[in-house]
Amino acid sequence: xxxxxxxTTSPSIxxxxxxxxxxxxxxxxxxxxxxxxRVWCPNCSTHHTHGWDAEDAKxxxxxxxxxxxxxxxxxxxxxxxxEVVE
Ligand SMILES: [Zn+2]
Numbered sequence: 011x012x013x014x015x016x017x018t019t020s021p022s023i024x025x026x027x028x029x030x031x032x033x034x035x036x037x038x039x040x041x042x043x044x045x046x047x048r049v050w051c052p053n054c055s056t057h058h059t060h061g062w063d064a065e066d067a068k069x070x071x072x073x074x075x076x077x078x079x080x081x082x083x084x085x086x087x088x089x090x091x092x093e094v095v096e
Pocket of ligand 1: 051052053054055058076077078079
């Protein structure tokens with residue numbers, strides 16, 4: 011399930027719910043078009059890559075369904091950019 015991001019005008023990067031972590035990552039252009047965000051996952055100790063777009067950037071963070079094999083983030087997690095690679 012992919013939750014549609016519909017965060018209002020809050021510029022805050024803080025999680026709305028403390029149980030939902032925010033994983034910060036690097037936004038980069040994908041060879042096949044569009045943008046991706048690569049985040050470090052403390053659950054798996056590995057990187058996960060998710061889609062990313064202008065609306066996500068505008069919102070500052072975006073909710074995702076974790077790519078973890080053993081998912082402890084039952085509420086999902088947010089991804090947010092820490093830097094942008096052109
Ligand atoms: Zn993970």
